Amino acid sequence: MSRKILIVEDDSSTAAYLAKGLSEAGYAVESARDGRDGLFLASEGIFDLIIADRMLPGLDGLSMVSAIRGAGIATPVLVLSALAAVDDRVDGLRAGADDYLCKPFSFAELSARIEALVRRSDRAATEPTKTRLSVGDLEIDLLARAVTRAGRSIPLGAREFNLLEFLARHAGQVVTRTMMLEKIWNYHFDPGSNVVDVHIGRLRRKLEDGFASPILHTVRGAGYRLAADPT
Amino acid sequence: MRLSVTARIALLSVTLALVSNLVLVGFVWTRTDAAVIGTVRRETIEQSDAMRAIYRVGGLPAVVEAIGHARAAGDTSLLLAVLDGRGYRIAGYAPPRIDVPLTPSLFLVADIDASAATNDIGYSLMPIGRHWLLTGRRLDLVEAERHAMEGALAVAVLLSLVLGVAAGLVLARYVGVRLNRIAAVIEAAGDGDLSRRVPVAPARRDAFDRLANQLNLMLGKVERLMVELRVVTDSLAHDLRSPLARLRTKTEQAVLIADPAAREGALGGLLVETDLVMRMLTMLIEISRSESVSRDRFIMVEPAELVEEIAELYEPVVEEAGLDFFVAIDASAPPMLLHRELLSQAISNLIDNALKHAAGGGVLTLRLVVHAQDIAIQVEDRGAGIAEADRAQALKRFGRLDAARTKPGAGLGMALIEAVARLHNGRFELADNVPGLIARIVLPV
Numbered sequence: 001m002s003r004k005i006l007i008v009e010d011d012s013s014t015a016a017y018l019a020k021g022l023s024e025a026g027y028a029v030e031s032a033r034d035g036r037d038g039l040f041l042a043s044e045g046i047f048d049l050i051i052a053d054r055m056l057p058g059l060d061g062l063s064m065v066s067a068i069r070g071a072g073i074a075t076p077v078l079v080l081s082a083l084a085a086v087d088d089r090v091d092g093l094r095a096g097a098d099d100y101l102c103k104p105f106s107f108a109e110l111s112a113r114i115e116a117l118v119r120r121s122d123r124a125a126t127e128p129t130k131t132r133l134s135v136g137d138l139e140i141d142l143l144a145r146a147v148t149r150a151g152r153s154i155p156l157g158a159r160e161f162n163l164l165e166f167l168a169r170h171a172g173q174v175v176t177r178t179m180m181l182e183k184i185w186n187y188h189f190d191p192g193s194n195v196v197d198v199h200i201g202r203l204r205r206k207l208e209d210g211f212a213s214p215i216l217h218t219v220r221g222a223g224y225r226l227a228a229d230p231t
Numbered sequence: 232m233r234l235s236v237t238a239r240i241a242l243l244s245v246t247l248a249l250v251s252n253l254v255l256v257g258f259v260w261t262r263t264d265a266a267v268i269g270t271v272r273r274e275t276i277e278q279s280d281a282m283r284a285i286y287r288v289g290g291l292p293a294v295v296e297a298i299g300h301a302r303a304a305g306d307t308s309l310l311l312a313v314l315d316g317r318g319y320r321i322a323g324y325a326p327p328r329i330d331v332p333l334t335p336s337l338f339l340v341a342d343i344d345a346s347a348a349t350n351d352i353g354y355s356l357m358p359i360g361r362h363w364l365l366t367g368r369r370l371d372l373v374e375a376e377r378h379a380m381e382g383a384l385a386v387a388v389l390l391s392l393v394l395g396v397a398a399g400l401v402l403a404r405y406v407g408v409r410l411n412r413i414a415a416v417i418e419a420a421g422d423g424d425l426s427r428r429v430p431v432a433p434a435r436r437d438a439f440d441r442l443a444n445q446l447n448l449m450l451g452k453v454e455r456l457m458v459e460l461r462v463v464t465d466s467l468a469h470d471l472r473s474p475l476a477r478l479r480t481k482t483e484q485a486v487l488i489a490d491p492a493a494r495e496g497a498l499g500g501l502l503v504e505t506d507l508v509m510r511m512l513t514m515l516i517e518i519s520r521s522e523s524v525s526r527d528r529f530i531m532v533e534p535a536e537l538v539e540e541i542a543e544l545y546e547p548v549v550e551e552a553g554l555d556f557f558v559a560i561d562a563s564a565p566p567m568l569l570h571r572e573l574l575s576q577a578i579s580n581l582i583d584n585a586l587k588h589a590a591g592g593g594v595l596t597l598r599l600v601v602h603a604q605d606i607a608i609q610v611e612d613r614g615a616g617i618a619e620a621d622r623a624q625a626l627k628r629f630g631r632l633d634a635a636r637t638k639p640g641a642g643l644g645m646a647l648i649e650a651v652a653r654l655h656n657g658r659f660e661l662a663d664n665v666p667g668l669i670a671r672i673v674l675p676v
Contacts, residue, residue, distance in 0.1 A: 159543060193586065195548050
């Protein structure tokens with residue numbers, strides 16, 4: 001069964017672009033043109049994800065999100081907005097959105113975030129709290145904060161461990177640089193230089209040096225992926 | 232009817248001069264009159280007393296004789312006579328018959344002979360035996376004096392009117408000239424010339440000078456803002472051109488590449504350029520936003536913790552760039568209300584700038600210093616530094632130094648740092664690290 005995504009967006013070209021891209025990625029897409037329709041559709045509770053613009057006619061995006069949360073609907077919401085300042089993002093997250101992405105956006109970034117949100121709600125539903133994560137021959141003990149690969153212990157710093165844990169929780173998915181900055185360092189600005197790449201580079205050397213196969217892959221134009229298989 | 236300000240000031244001045252002169256003249260006139268009458272009254276009563284004293288000693292003949300000696304030669308205004316019971320003159324100087332009721336009166340003013348030719352007389356009438364003693368003085372002379380004085384006063388009023396008009400004109404002209412100087416500058420500003428200033432004499436500090444000073448200050452501020460705005464717009468256009476031009480060139484090249492792998496690489500390069508433009512725009516928004524961020528965005532933060540987090544994020548980056556990263560944090564900094572995100576971004580910009588302009592310069596230091604009044608978060612490098620003369624330029628929005636114009640980077644970094652420092656009521660300053668640069672955000676505790 002394909003996952004259902006609700007797009008609430010008044011700009012028809014953006015909505016069409018989103019609908020086309022997400023359909024190609026295998027999602028079932030429905031669209032609403034304003035906040036009232038969006039709220040009406042969302043209240044059915046049948047969607048796996050809602051993508052909402054902020055500046056909507058009728059009912060603005062953030063009010064719609066608040067209303068959805070007020071109605072007890074936990075569907076993850078990703079706010080997509082041209083309001084790009086740090087404080088705008090904080091407002092969006094405070095209103096109950098699960099993620100906030102600024103326009104113009106790269107589709108790779110959007111789809112990575114969508115996948116993360118959709119899988120997260122799956123995990124929350126099916127898996128109890130894990131104490132161990134494993135990706136291929138990589139084993140992560142969350143309680144002891146210890147990492148082994150193919151039986152060999154790999155010493156990691158605290159932040160490196162957090163980075164690896166985040167990647168492992170999204171094993172097989174693309175994780176973007178901004179997602180890592182937001183979730184691991186809690187920064188919502190773009191530091192400009194290749195800060196995240198440097199951290200990933202260090203982690204990668206520790207995970208891959210002396211081992212036969214790569215495990216932390218670079219996805220061009222999008223980010224990184226932790227997986228046993230290269231594709 | 233509408234009058235010019237000058238005319239109104241002149242009119243007001245004339246009116247005030249006239250009113251004050253009229254009041255003055257009226258006062259002098261009434262007081263002089265009263266004084267003259269008072270003198271006549273006193274003299275008359277004294278003379279009457281003296282004659283009655285003579286009557287009591289020597290009787291009527293002594294009085295008549297005394298009257299003969301009393302009048303000095305040429306004095307025609309003195310009245311001194313003995314009248315019979317019906318008012319006819321018996322001896323002395325007086326009209327042949329007087330017309331007023333014969334009752335004892337100490338001093339009266341009246342026209343006593345009923346002829347039209349004579350004027351008022353101040354007189355005293357006292358009984359002596361069966362006769363009456365008349366003493367007094369014709370007021371003709373007094374009247375003449377009064378007329379002369381009235382004439383003089385009229386001339387004075389006229390003169391004051393003329394002088395008032397002249398003073399009014401001078402005053403109006405003075406005010407007009409000084410106001411016009413200010414008005415001319417304002418009109419020029421209205422027409423777009425913001426460079427003119429009202430001349431102010433340094434020694435003189437009157438209300439016009441205060442007005443002129445304030446106006447000059449305001450014009451200075453407006454001019455500075457206008458220049459800043461123009462610089463921002465020009466630089467924005469200029470700085471956006473380069474990445475857009477590169478984007479265009481790379482796109483053209485990418486279209487022509489036949490090999491799919493190479494084309495993909497070229498397209499990746501396009502994304503990098505696009506992100507650069509987006510980053511510039513986002514930073515510009517942050518800068519203009521930071522001029523008016525409400526205080527509820529601020530949270531209590533330990534400055535040491537905030538700097539530590541940034542240091543942790545940048546440590547591998549600095550080392551990767553071939554520099555030693557030295558972090559010196561004074562943990563005694565008290566918790567402060569800060570905008571965590573913006574301040575972190577400002578510090579990250581400080582480090583980024585140091586990395587860009589001081590690469591290969593040995594050691595880069597991130598330092599948190601705590602003073603009594605403020606804390607300083609500073610990044611010290613060992614690069615080329617910035618000459619003191621260029622530092623103000625470096626702080627301007629988009630104000631990249633010419634030496635840096637060729638390097639990538641939007642030059643917005645410093646401007647954002649300054650905006651964030653201002654948002655926290657602090658300041659951003661550059662200092663010499665001999666050699667190298669110290670870029671410092673100073674925040675009041």
